[in-house]
Amino acid sequence: xxxxxxxxxxxxxxxxxxxxxxxxxxxxxxxxxxxxxxxxxxxxxxxxxxxxxxxxxxxxxxxxxxxxxxxxxxxxxxxxxxxxxxxxxxxxxxxxxxxxxxxxxxxxxxxxxxxxxxxxxxxxxxxxxxxxxxxxxxxxxxxxxxxxxxxxxxxxxxxxxxxxxxxxxxxxxxxxxxxxxxxxxxxxxxxxxxxxxxxxxxxxxxxxxxxxxxxxxxxxxxxxxxxxxxxxxxxxxxxxxxxxxxxxxxxxxxxxxxxxxxxxxxxxxxxxxxxxxxxxxxxxxxxxxxxxxxxxxxxxxxxxxxxxxxxxxxxxxxxxxxxxxxxxxxxxxxxxxxxxxxxxxxxxxxxxxxxxxxxxxxxxxxxxxxxxxxxxxxxxxxxxxxxxxxxxxxxxx
Amino acid sequence: xxxxxxxxxxxxxxxxxxxxxxxxxxxxxxxxxxxxxxxxxxxxxxxxxxxxxxxxxxxxxxxxxxxxxxxxxxxxxxxxxxxxxxxxxxxxxxxxxxxxxxxxxxxxxxxxxxxxxxxxxxxxxxxxxxxxxxxxxxxxxxxxxxxxxxxxxxxxxxxxxxxxxxxxxxxxxxxxxxxxxxxxxxxxxxxxxxxxxxxxxxxxxxxxxxxxxxxxxxxxxxxxxxxxxxxxxxxxxxxxxxxxxxxxxxxxxxxxxxxxxxxxxxxxxxxxxxxxxxxxxxxxxxxxxxxxxxxxxxxxxxxxxxxxxxxxxxxxxxxxxxxxxxxxxxxxxxxxxxxxxxxxxxxxxxxxxxxxxxxxxxxxxxxxxxxxxxxxxxxxxxxxxxxxxxxxxxxxx
Numbered sequence: 053x054x055x056x057x058x059x060x061x062x063x064x065x066x067x068x069x070x071x072x073x074x075x076x077x078x079x080x081x082x083x084x085x086x087x088x089x090x091x092x093x094x095x096x097x098x099x100x101x102x103x104x105x106x107x108x109x110x111x112x113x114x115x116x117x118x119x120x121x122x123x124x125x126x127x128x129x130x131x132x133x134x135x136x137x138x139x140x141x142x143x144x145x146x147x148x149x150x151x152x153x154x155x156x157x158x159x160x161x162x163x164x165x166x167x168x169x170x171x172x173x174x175x176x177x178x179x180x181x182x183x184x185x186x187x188x189x190x191x192x193x194x195x196x197x198x199x200x201x202x203x204x205x206x207x208x209x210x211x212x213x214x215x216x217x218x219x220x221x222x223x224x225x226x227x228x229x230x231x232x233x234x235x236x237x238x239x240x241x242x243x244x245x246x247x248x249x250x251x252x253x254x255x256x257x258x259x260x261x262x263x264x265x266x267x268x269x270x271x272x273x274x275x276x277x278x279x280x281x282x283x284x285x286x287x288x289x290x291x292x293x294x295x296x297x298x299x300x301x302x303x304x305x306x307x308x309x310x311x312x313x314x315x316x317x318x319x320x321x322x323x324x325x326x327x328x329x330x331x332x333x334x335x336x337x338x339x340x341x342x343x344x345x346x347x348x349x350x351x352x353x354x355x356x357x358x359x360x361x362x363x364x365x366x367x368x369x370x371x372x373x374x375x376x377x378x379x380x381x382x383x384x385x386x387x388x389x390x391x392x393x394x395x396x397x398x399x400x401x402x403x404x405x406x407x408x409x410x411x412x413x414x415x416x417x418x419x420x421x422x423x424x425x426x427x428x429x430x431x432x433x434x435x436x437x438x439x440x441x442x443x444x445x446x447x448x449x
Numbered sequence: 450x451x452x453x454x455x456x457x458x459x460x461x462x463x464x465x466x467x468x469x470x471x472x473x474x475x476x477x478x479x480x481x482x483x484x485x486x487x488x489x490x491x492x493x494x495x496x497x498x499x500x501x502x503x504x505x506x507x508x509x510x511x512x513x514x515x516x517x518x519x520x521x522x523x524x525x526x527x528x529x530x531x532x533x534x535x536x537x538x539x540x541x542x543x544x545x546x547x548x549x550x551x552x553x554x555x556x557x558x559x560x561x562x563x564x565x566x567x568x569x570x571x572x573x574x575x576x577x578x579x580x581x582x583x584x585x586x587x588x589x590x591x592x593x594x595x596x597x598x599x600x601x602x603x604x605x606x607x608x609x610x611x612x613x614x615x616x617x618x619x620x621x622x623x624x625x626x627x628x629x630x631x632x633x634x635x636x637x638x639x640x641x642x643x644x645x646x647x648x649x650x651x652x653x654x655x656x657x658x659x660x661x662x663x664x665x666x667x668x669x670x671x672x673x674x675x676x677x678x679x680x681x682x683x684x685x686x687x688x689x690x691x692x693x694x695x696x697x698x699x700x701x702x703x704x705x706x707x708x709x710x711x712x713x714x715x716x717x718x719x720x721x722x723x724x725x726x727x728x729x730x731x732x733x734x735x736x737x738x739x740x741x742x743x744x745x746x747x748x749x750x751x752x753x754x755x756x757x758x759x760x761x762x763x764x765x766x767x768x769x770x771x772x773x774x775x776x777x778x779x780x781x782x783x784x785x786x787x788x789x790x791x792x793x794x795x796x797x798x799x800x801x802x803x804x805x806x807x808x809x810x811x812x813x814x815x816x817x818x819x820x821x822x823x824x825x826x827x828x829x830x831x832x833x834x835x836x837x838x839x840x841x842x843x844x845x846x
Contacts, residue, residue, distance in 0.1 A: 071468065270691050282775060286688055293777025294667055303807045304771035308703065317770065317805035373714065374701035374771055378679060380690025408714035410700045 072108075073443050075100065079108045080117060080138070080439045084162065088121055088135040109136060115446040116142045117162065117438075138162045141203035143445050145434025146196060146245060148188055149212040149252065149427040152177050152229050155184070157191040159199040159206060160431035162438065164263070168198035178231050181224075185240040192243070207445050208434040209245040211237060212252040212426040214279065219296040221248045228314065229279065248433070253281030253299055254290055255429030256387050259421050261285055262432050264385065272381045274301060274368070275388025275425070280322055284379060302326060304371040324367030327389075334360035343389055350396045361396035368397065369404025376409050387419035388426075394418045469505075470840050472497065476505045477514060477535070477836045481559065485518055485532040506533060512843040513539045514559065514835075535559045538600035540842050542831025543593060543642060545585055546609040546649065546824040549574050549626050552581070554588040556596040556603060557828035559835065561660070565595035575628050578621075582637040589640070604842055605831040606642040608634060609649040609823040611676065616693040618645045625711065626676065645830070650678030650696055651687055652826030653784050656818050658682055659829050661782065669778045671698060671765070672785025672822070677719055681776060699723060701768040721764030724786075731757035740786055747793045758793035765794065766801025773806050784816035785823075791815045 078098050083089060086097070095105040112118040113136075121135040142162050149156045153175060159168040170191040176184050188211070196206050215227025222238035238247045257273035273283045282301030284291040291298050302322035303315045310319020323329055327343065334346055334357045341348075349357035372384060386394055398416060405416075419425060438445055475495045480486060483494070492502040509515040510533075518532040539559050546553045550572060556565040567588040573581050585608070593603050612624025619635035635644045654670035670680045679698030681688040688695050699719035700712050707716020720726055724740060731743055731754045738745075746754035769781060783791055795813055802813075818825060835842055 284776070286683060291683055291776065294779040295777055297807070298775065298777040300774040300777075300807045303774045303805065305703075305767050305805055306705065308767045308801075315805070315807040317807075320805075370702050370705045371771065374768065375775060377697040377700040378695065378772060378775075379681070379688065380692055380695040380697075382691040404705075408700065408702055408712070408717075410694070410697045410712040410714075 073441060075104070076108050076112065076442050077440050079105060079112060080162075080442045083118060083136055084138045084164075084439055088137040090135055094136065112442060115442070117442050117446070140165070142205065143207040143435075143438050144199055144204040145431040145436075145438070146192060146199075146206045146209040147212070147255075147427050147429070147431025147434070148192060148209060149430065150176065150184060150188060150214070150230070151252075152214060155188050155191055156427050157188070157195040158427055158431050159195050159204065160428070160435055161204055162435055164432065164435065166428075166431075167202055167204060168195040170195040170198075176230055181230075181232055181235045181237065181240055184230075185237060189241060189243060192245075196245075206245055206434075207438055208248065209241070209243070210248045210250055210255070210430040210433045211241070212255045212430045213237070213249055214252050216297050216300075217249050217251045219292065221250060221296075224249065225297075250430065250433070251281070251296075251299065252426040253388070254283050254292070255427075255433065256281075256419075256421070256425035257283030257285055257385075257429070258290055258433060259425040259429030260385050260387060260419055261288060261290075262436065263428060264419055264421055265417065270379075270382045271385055272372070272375055272379065272383075273385045273387050273419075274372070274390065275386075276302075276325070276327065276390045280326055280368075281388075282375070284381070301371065301375075304374065306367045306370050321367055321371045325364035330360050330364045333363060343393070347392055350393070358396060361393060362400045365397035365400030366404055369401040370408070372401065373405055373408035376405065383415075383417055385417045385419050387421060389423050391419050391422045470838060472501070473505050473509065473839050474837050476502060476509060477559075477839045480515060480533055481535045481561075481836055485534040487532055491533065509839060512839070514839050514843070537562070539602065540604040540832075540835050541596055541601040542828040542833075542835070543589060543596075543603045543606040544609070544652075544824050544826070544828025544831070545589060545606060546827065547573065547581060547585060547611070547627070548649075549611060552585050552588055553824050554585070554592040555824055555828050556592050556601065557825070557832055558601055559832060561829065561832065563825075563828075564599055564601060565592040567592045567595075573627055578627075578629055578632045578634065578637055581627075582634060586638060586640060589642075593642075603642055603831075604835055605645065606638070606640070607645045607647055607652070607827040607830045608638070609652045609827045610634070610646055611649050613694050613697075614646050614648045616689065616691075618647060618693075621646065622694075647827065647830070648678070648693075648696065649823040650785070651680050651689070652824075652830065653816075653818070653822035654680030654682055654782075654826070655687055655830060656822040656826030657782050657784060657816055658685060658687075659833065660825060661816055661818055662814065667776075667779045668782055669769075669772055669776065669780075670782045670784050670816075671769070671787065672783075673699075673722070673724065673787045677723055677765075678785075679772070681778070698768065698772075701771065703764045703767050718764055718768045722761035727757050727761045730760060740790070744789055747790070755793060758790060759797045762794035762797030763801055766798040767805070769798065770802055770805035773802065780812075780814055782814045782816050784818060786820050788816050788819045 082094055082097050091106050092102055095102040117139055118136050119139045121137050140161050145160045147158050154173050156171045158166050161167050213224055216225040218225050222236050224232050224235050226233055237249045241247050253275045256275045260273050271285050275281055280302035281299045283299050303320045305319055306321050307319035311323045312318055313320040313323050346357055350361055479491055479494050488503050489499055492499040514536055515533050516536045518534050537558050541556050541558045543556050551570050553568045555563050558564050610621055613622040615622050619633050621629050621632050623630055634646045638644050650672045653672045657670050668682050672678055677699035678696045680696050700717045702716050703718050704716035708720045709715055710717040710720050743754055747758055
């Protein structure tokens, strides 16, 4: 069955202006992904004439998004062209993360390099949003000043939050582990940069999409700190759901008559594989060292720790079997804090998938980004927005 | 977070030619959805100049896809324009359905009207694909001849099949209720029309998207004949999965240690809500009248029938709760043969959703299309392909 032609999805007509902006984006994406390269190489990859690409490139060089490296090294066939690279002094993305136990900020340039970073350990559980956002703003200012010292111009700030974020990308509807409900973080953060608020598991999945080993396309990204989230990526796009609440994987029923869950349901995945449930099953008390201690004990072969992680892996496998049967993703990626527990979770998890997935099962990949995913995803989401519509940062559009 | 500009998804550059073809599609879709209308009205809806739209319209009229109805009725303000309508004599879509107990074919014109129909009751369970496709071809020929008599030119044939279809849209990987495995139906059907093979639940969901009451956008469409399928529609597009196997909702685990399932798993939804399980629970034997008898008995308030449907509704509610928590769809639509059992399934189903969905639950809609969905979806998928790229049916592209 043919897919509709893409422009129909936008609802706006094709115009010369829209076409130019999309072609500017193609030039930026091509050189960012595969550069440095000559105008001729860019033209041939994109499928436009060299003259058309040259006009676009000139505009991007003038705006400081691309730079010319000078003639390509001699010895190549043909007339030497000047190689083009994405500027390391242009617009940059600022990412921030509000965690239960920490705050972090990083600045990433258009080449994808982290150019500044600031972090602070702080117990945010139960703190009001006002002091937390004030602390975060101080970190943002520090990181931005460092980046500006390196010639960068931050184009926006994306903040990763451990909770449900409304589709307005500003309101934290519910962050149970911070005890925040219905707060507009953009209003609280203020500041000079445009701010976007996003669920941390979503940003972890986007980081995997943009930076990870997973083949781009369709995958399910499961991550957990205190809660368990899953993000579904389809055709390289994150599925957000009608109200932005997609990914509540921790509340997939595993045993419908199991223990009651904070959500009002019974036997949700979180009751078997959430951090608290697993630590309890492993006999590790509150404040006793958490996931680090659990990993240590499992590594030492302690049977309670190994059994607790095996039980969590089984429950995750049951919930994932339903997900894989429903969505048939290309792959499943284990990210976030979970990824370091993978050696003990995976065998039981894969056993359940093997038993329960109607069609030949696929393996589980473990994210290389681990707990860094959400912060990197936040900064890169700003960078991607610049690559997707470069004219927006320099033209009055 | 900004979405990438849409053209980037295609991987192909914007060209004048591509732009023209997309604008032809806009004209067709606009007039098909809201026509008849004048050139001026079409131009204003699409956001192009009247001159640009007139050129596109002239091309579509010459090709026989649009026709002029003559001057609009007098009394309107301004100079009267000729109203344009989608042609009732142009290209048409042929849809076919291979069911366990029947074969059906229909022909739909560009206006969405069914113009020919042929049907045959036949027990296909266990029959080889060769005689089944031969019977189907005979029905297709009959319906096509009737449509051609009405001035239509069939542009393609889409066949709905109750089984897993590979992404090549020709191979039936597994249709357990027909006992077909790995058969290339396009090769078997042959014929003059381009053939597309598609899973029936997918086509039922597409029919709902195109013709149903569900607001277009994001929904989960659950349907069942013998098996239970669910199709996920995101941003108006059907999610097919990596291998085309998405939607195996019947194999979502409901009670992980429940009865064994044919898929190799345990306690799958199909063991509680599949047709055989429900009939068994209601005390209705094989060959005793099936779903019709069940509906009759439930309607008469017979307690075994009511309890069986209540149990099925509960199991569906558990499986759907996981799905809704994961995907946050705008709505859930009950389609297929199930839709007539909705009065007895829904109360228990909605109770489970209410208990288990982390965010305020939403209602369940019952499809008006019912068992007609897959056949209509098949024919309309051909019509949509014409509207999506009208030039493809008349130009040598």
